[in-house]
Amino acid sequence: MVTSASSLPQPAARIHYAGLDGLRALAVAGVLVYHLFPGALPGGFIGVDVFFVISGFLITSLLMREHHTQGRISLSGFWTRRARRIIPALVLVVTASTTIALVIGGDVLVRIGRQILGAATFSYNWVEITTGGSYFDALSPEMFRTLWSLAVEEQFYIVWPLLLLALLLLPSRWLRAGVLVAASIGSALWMAHLFAPGADATRVYYGTDTHAFGLLIGAALAVLLEGRLGAGLPRSNGRATRVTFDVAGTIALVGVGALAFSLGDGDDFTYRGGLALASLLTVIVIAAAIRPRSVLGSRLDAGALRWLGRRSYGVYLWHWPVFTLTLAVSGSTATQAPPVTASLVAIVITLAASELSFRFVETPVRTRGFRDCARALTRAVRTSIPRAAVSIGIVAVALVLVGSTGTAMAVSPQSSSVEQLIANAQKSSQTKTAPPKTPAKSTVTGENITAVGDSVMLAAAPALEDSLPGIDIDASVSRSMYTAPGILEDLEQQGRLRSTVIIGLGTNGPVNESTLDEIVEIIGPERHLILVNAYAPRDWIEGVNAELDSFAAARRTSVIADWSDAIDPRATELLAADRIHPGYEGGTVYAEAIMRSLQVLADLPPAVTEQYGYNLPVVR
Known part of the structure; x- marks a missing residue:
């Protein structure tokens, strides 16, 4: 008998950490401005590093709580939950965008096969590195270029639970956190060492080894709080302590904002300490925001920020393909200086697509699993005519998207017109x-x-x-x-x-x-x-x-x-x-x-x- 997804070992009860949705919202907003309004926020790309720190913290805290409450970590359960969270939106974005690109034709199809290979294997960063691709190449705005960061995170998700089991053999949480901090520093130093001023920085920016410091330092914070995350952090000893944490977190958040306005994607300092500094400041923000009764955490949890933060994954996935397709439809290829109207249209479409994906694709699969969703679709065919029509329509659209994606991969050019x-x-x-x-x-x-x-x-x-x-x-x-x-x-x-x-x-x-x-x-x-x-x-x-x-x-x-x-x-x-x-x-x-x-x-x-x-x- 096939075991259903619902019978998988369940993790410890989910905990909402105050402020993290808002921090995600600010991070994805920075990335959108950086990409869609070039020059307005030259360092907005550090939003990706903020995501890395949040992911390292959340994933590690989840695993630590499971180990603390159940005495074990279910690797199959963890990887299944990650697949439910990541794959549905990713497949939808890739197939839908590629299908539209096939209809439009031209430069938006350039090297689409290589991009989809990287997306499907969660190795986009290394595929681009080994084939000589460049994140900074403005001559060919590849639709799925931003998936490099998803690849880094997925590689972390695959390896980290295994490494964490080994790390738990160390006798104290301080020693464990120290090992992770040292590894984070090593990754940042490796980036600084490999970076060559004046040369293309894609290798050091894309590399899992050179860009793991944010994930590792986020994980270090979760390990340091081992045993305290299950029941929530202990309440502070007094108002002075709470104020101190809030002030420190606010200053760190302002520091992240200052870096977003001051760093450039070609600056030496960006790769020789700037990105690492952004990650360190993000850890301070998280540590302050998640404390009970944190003013900073409650402000970051404001309605609009929380709404955007919960949909930040979809927004990040959709924004660049939508942007490049919008430019292609308008007859423009100037991704570094797009018409303002094109950028605004791309934002509207991105938010709408992200909401639909979040509501009708991501949430059902995340909560019910792949098999239960497939069974529900099958049952709908056997119930009433309207439901059957909807189900058949969904299957037909899926087949068209997959077929069009395969066709696009077969006919895509290997170089842009420029x-x-x-x-x-x-x-x-x-x-x-x-x-x-x-x-x-x-x-x-x-x-x-x-x-x-x-x-x-x-x-x-x-x-x-x-x-x-x-x-x-x-x-x-x-x-x-x-x-x-x-x-x-x-x-x-x-x-x-x-x-x-x-x-x-x-x-x-x-x-x-x-x-x-x-x-x-x-x-x-x-x-x-x-x-x-x-x-x-x-x-x-x-x-x-x-x-x-x-x-x-x-x-x-x-x-x-x-x-x-x-x-x-x-x-x-x-x-x-x-x-x-x-x-x-x-x-x-x-x-x-x-x-x-x-x-x-x-x-x-x-x-x-x-x-x-x-x-x-x-x-x-």
């Missing part, structure tokens, strides 16, 4: 095929020029090489200005930094004067600097160009290559669908803007020794 454009440009550069338009001839060559840029320069590279023979180009996808100092230092050490340096890194994020000052300091007073301004449908571009103009105007040997004004009249004609990346002919416009700036430098009066203490190099 990636293909750049690849074609690089192939053209390597084979030197006849270009559609011959660049304007110039007496200026590229033998004394080093160019450092992002994917825009990468796309324009063939035209640049034809216009400025001998130029040394170091361009790559998803770079921003903050990476320039590290790249220039490496080029200097390699002996590749020539007398004129071109920097084209304004597309992927804001620019600040301190970074530009650092660039000037690295290249030294004897080199010219050309700053290529930016053109893209992104909200920071105007500020970037203003900052570059101001900086160049204050320095005689720095000039602007006005790519923005040069391409603007012909953007629709010469740029890809993202209105950012040029084809070969657009690349000639990019090259001509740089050549005009070179001529400006060549025309500078050479006699500046008295004022600046050096002679300008001559551009030939």
Whole structure:
């Protein structure tokens, strides 16, 4: 006889921890703003780290209470409950989103098979790492990119109960907590060690080993409270103690908010202590909020926050696929600077889909189990015609979703239109095929020029090489200005930094004067600097160009290559669908803007020794 899900060993009675729903709500709200309104909350991605800490605490407290009350931990029961919680919404999001993507077609289907493989095996993070995927790649906004964090959590859920059984062999809760704190510190240090400034951070951000510190420190708190969680935490000794915890928790929560506003996904500090600090502050918030009569916990449990927190899993799953599909329907691919209306529409659809999923899919399966839900569906077919029609309709929709998902996996392209454009440009550069338009001839060559840029320069590279023979180009996808100092230092050490340096890194994020000052300091007073301004449908571009103009105007040997004004009249004609990346002919416009700036430098009066203490190099 088949054992029903309801006969599985039951865990200790569930306990509601005050404030955790509200903390989840704040975390998922931060992630939504970070993704849907780029620039408004640059560090909103730390919401994922808040989730990790909460998950580590809750899962460990559940296992500890089961061990404390029943003297054992049922591994099969634990994993079954996790499957009930995770799988229904995940399957619905993946199949529904993929089906819609199949109808829309185009770039939203890029590498969908690889993504679904990662989602189905809870290994999305490692699949992307091993295949060279990038979380920060704006050229191909993959629909299920955000499932990397779910993969990290699921890997933790599989391994952690086994490790916890071993940890319980240690004689004291303080020693157990100490081991987990040490492991958390080790994970954070490993992230800091592997992080390479200026390089793509996907490996350290996605890695289970490098990003486990939040889960581990959350687990450490639960272990430290061993034996106290079953009956609730002991009441504080007095008002002063309660106030102290509330104040400490509030300050920690403000600290998390400050990090959300100040960290950047490319900042060195983010990976060398920033994410770990966010996790530590979250532990303090949890410890304060869950205490009896905590003011902080009651405030975080406010109605709207609690509603969103209870649906945070579905909101997190739905928001990115809905967002990318909304952009695709509107004909836009600018995920880093989407139209506000598209973002608002995506939020409305996400909340509606999450509520429906929570009410009609997640809750029934979580409370009744897979088998009981399937039996209820079967019984409905044999009762009345209306119920039978509904049941048959559900089965038919499920079959369509699964079939469409398989079809999408079979026909999905392996590269986006912009990636293909750049690849074609690089192939053209390597084979030197006849270009559609011959660049304007110039007496200026590229033998004394080093160019450092992002994917825009990468796309324009063939035209640049034809216009400025001998130029040394170091361009790559998803770079921003903050990476320039590290790249220039490496080029200097390699002996590749020539007398004129071109920097084209304004597309992927804001620019600040301190970074530009650092660039000037690295290249030294004897080199010219050309700053290529930016053109893209992104909200920071105007500020970037203003900052570059101001900086160049204050320095005689720095000039602007006005790519923005040069391409603007012909953007629709010469740029890809993202209105950012040029084809070969657009690349000639990019090259001509740089050549005009070179001529400006060549025309500078050479006699500046008295004022600046050096002679300008001559551009030939």
